[in-house]
Amino acid sequence: MIRKPTSRETARKPNMREAILAAAEELFATNGFNAVSVRDIAHAAGANPGSVTYHFRTKDGLLLEIYRRHCGPMNLRRSELLAAARRVRDLQDRLEAIVRAYVVPAFTSGSDLAGGGARFTRLRAVMSAEGNEVARKIIAQTFDDTSHAFIDAIHESLPHIPRTDIVWRSHFLLGALYYSLVTPERVSRLSRGEADGSDAAGAIEQLVQATVAAFQAPALDQAAPARRRPVVSSKS
Amino acid sequence: MIRKPTSRETARKPNMREAILAAAEELFATNGFNAVSVRDIAHAAGANPGSVTYHFRTKDGLLLEIYRRHCGPMNLRRSELLAAARRVRDLQDRLEAIVRAYVVPAFTSGSDLAGGGARFTRLRAVMSAEGNEVARKIIAQTFDDTSHAFIDAIHESLPHIPRTDIVWRSHFLLGALYYSLVTPERVSRLSRGEADGSDAAGAIEQLVQATVAAFQAPALDQAAPARRRPVVSSKS
DNA sequence: TGATCTTTTGTACGATAGTACAAATCACAT
DNA sequence: ATGTGATTTGTACTATCGTACAAAAGATCA
Numbered sequence: 001m002i003r004k005p006t007s008r009e010t011a012r013k014p015n016m017r018e019a020i021l022a023a024a025e026e027l028f029a030t031n032g033f034n035a036v037s038v039r040d041i042a043h044a045a046g047a048n049p050g051s052v053t054y055h056f057r058t059k060d061g062l063l064l065e066i067y068r069r070h071c072g073p074m075n076l077r078r079s080e081l082l083a084a085a086r087r088v089r090d091l092q093d094r095l096e097a098i099v100r101a102y103v104v105p106a107f108t109s110g111s112d113l114a115g116g117g118a119r120f121t122r123l124r125a126v127m128s129a130e131g132n133e134v135a136r137k138i139i140a141q142t143f144d145d146t147s148h149a150f151i152d153a154i155h156e157s158l159p160h161i162p163r164t165d166i167v168w169r170s171h172f173l174l175g176a177l178y179y180s181l182v183t184p185e186r187v188s189r190l191s192r193g194e195a196d197g198s199d200a201a202g203a204i205e206q207l208v209q210a211t212v213a214a215f216q217a218p219a220l221d222q223a224a225p226a227r228r229r230p231v232v233s234s235k236s
Numbered sequence: 237m238i239r240k241p242t243s244r245e246t247a248r249k250p251n252m253r254e255a256i257l258a259a260a261e262e263l264f265a266t267n268g269f270n271a272v273s274v275r276d277i278a279h280a281a282g283a284n285p286g287s288v289t290y291h292f293r294t295k296d297g298l299l300l301e302i303y304r305r306h307c308g309p310m311n312l313r314r315s316e317l318l319a320a321a322r323r324v325r326d327l328q329d330r331l332e333a334i335v336r337a338y339v340v341p342a343f344t345s346g347s348d349l350a351g352g353g354a355r356f357t358r359l360r361a362v363m364s365a366e367g368n369e370v371a372r373k374i375i376a377q378t379f380d381d382t383s384h385a386f387i388d389a390i391h392e393s394l395p396h397i398p399r400t401d402i403v404w405r406s407h408f409l410l411g412a413l414y415y416s417l418v419t420p421e422r423v424s425r426l427s428r429g430e431a432d433g434s435d436a437a438g439a440i441e442q443l444v445q446a447t448v449a450a451f452q453a454p455a456l457d458q459a460a461p462a463r464r465r466p467v468v469s470s471k472s
Numbered sequence: 473t474g475a476t477c478t479t480t481t482g483t484a485c486g487a488t489a490g491t492a493c494a495a496a497t498c499a500c501a502t
Numbered sequence: 503a504t505g506t507g508a509t510t511t512g513t514a515c516t517a518t519c520g521t522a523c524a525a526a527a528g529a530t531c532a
Contacts (some may be wrong), residue, residue: 016479016480017479030367031366031367032268032270032365032366032367033271034268034270034271035269035270035366037518037519037520038519038520038521039518039519039520047480048480048481048482049481049482049520049521050480050481050482050483050521050522050523051479051480051481052521053520053521053522053523054478054479054480055479057521058520058521059520059521125365126365126366128365128415128418128419129268129361129362129364129365129366129418130267130268130271130362130365130366131266131267131268140425144425144426147426148426151426163427163430164427164430164431165442165445167423167426167427167430167431168423168427168431168439168442168443168446169442169446170426171412171415171416171422171423171426171433172408172412172415172416172442172443172446172447173412174415175411175412175413175414175415175416175418176407176408176409176411176412176415177411178411178415179364179407179408179410179411179412179414179415180407180408180411182364182365182411183364186407187403187404187407189376189380190380190383190384190387190403190406190407191399191400191403191404194399194400194403195400195403195404197407203404205456206401206404206405206408206456207404207408209401209453209454209456210404210405210408210450210451210453211408211450212453213449213450213452213453213454214446214447214449214450214453215446216449217445217446217448217449217450218445218449220441220442220445252509252510273488273489273490274489274490274491275488275489275490283510284510284511284512285490285491285511285512286491286492286493286510286511286512286513287509287510287511288491289490289491289492289493290508290509290510291509293491294490294491295490295491
């Protein structure tokens with residue numbers, strides 16, 4: 001999109017650059033940024049360490065390019081699905097459609113690259129946990145608009161819930177989404193094999209079902225604690 | 237608990253060992269394991285790098301000791317609160333009490349060390365995202381029993397929900413909990429200052445309210461998709 | 473074929489990592 | 503006061519890190 005591909009763009013190996021990107025994405029997403037060395041990436045991609053420097057200059061540049069690759073398409077897909085969801089008449093159905101528009105691209109789409117969006121979403125989860133600065137910047141300036149659009153849409157379908165509560169609950173949604181991608185094996189283990197945490201379709205259905213209910217929870221009346229209060233003692 | 241403190245246990249600085257542990261906990265929790273060097277930790281604790289080696293032998297040993305410090309007390313507190321919650325008669329109230337028993341210690345308690353359990357819970361979140369092996373082992377063997385106890389308790393108060401769904405939803409709970417501690421500033425930002433993501437009490441109330449509703453969501457009938465299906469097109 | 477540009481390779485450099493270890497320093501019982 | 507064991511300091515070693523760069527190899531077109 002930025003460079004015009006000259007006719008001799010093709011390299012010796014068919015797209016070594018892409019192989020490096022894919023390997024880096026995989027390694028970063030599973031081990032974190034700092035645990036993976038440029039040499040690890042090069043080795044996994046069948047490339048020479050110097051080749052990474054040639055294509056991306058620095059390790060940060062490599063991470064940045066991964067984000068550039070995915071953020072656009074994923075945001076676009078989310079916007080499309082959100083626009084369609086907003087046109088749903090029934091408020092209950094609309095809420096579910098909105099949540100689905102948020103969740104589905106994170107699991108399955110996001111770019112045409114192999115592996116789908118799940119790997120990239122997991123990468124985002126890990127980078128956010130590590131407090132990576134490069135990631136933080138590009139995420140805030142790329143996804144905050146979309147996040148606000150989703151929050152607004154949800155708020156419209158739940159007018160009686162304060163916006164603050166919606167923000168919190170959408171935050172929980174993202175956390176649940178991230179964690180499902182980070183440690184899927186925990187689900188399999190705790191369910192004693194009855195559930196498969198790595199099954200994207202199953203995870204999506206569970207997440208959508210649970211999240212819709214969470215959004216529909218009664219508003220948190222911060223002023224008046226109307227209902228019964230904590231039943232168990234709380235020391236300090 | 238393992239060493240009997242001889243009368244000359246006190247060092248030159250009052251508890252340099254504890255200072256190192258606290259500094260490491262803080263740095264690991266905010267930057268990840270690999271991004272923090274032993275020298276960073278020593279500097280933050282006002283200690284000499286060699287002192288870290290003396291007390292904990294290796295960097296892994298330091299992390300392990302942090303876990304040992306917190307896992308026991310936190311598990312104990314959770315068990316106490318869970319036992320109390322199970323005695324609540326009303327099923328709705330009981331469910332909320334159980335969720336609270338899970339959430340509250342993660343935010344506020346967990347050990348007598350300064351800073352409370354929030355720092356340690358955040359540390360666990362980051363280590364889990366990084367796929368840290370030392371952490372994974374000790375977590376699985378320390379918390380799985382407790383997790384099962386909570387899942388069972390929740391299942392008892394929601395008998396009509398399949399266990400699989402409960403597992404998924406408690407997984408989402410943990411993910412939401414982790415993420416709230418990892419990036420609280422995102423809540424403040426998205427709510428445009430109306431909510432404070434760093435306010436533990438507020439986060440707890442929001443999380444409990446949302447999670448209880450999520451647990452109470454209708455069961456996911458994997459066999460019969462009774463309700464209307466996705467309203468928006470799904471390509472691929 | 474030979475010139476030219478792109479890509480890959482191989483190697484090296486300075487910085488920093490984790491850890492080991494001897495020497496210095498401390499607290500305390502005698 | 504002095505000896506003794508626990509702790510802290512200072513330093514050094516080896517490995518690996520990110521990155522730079524010159525040379526080799528490959529591709530493209532005159």
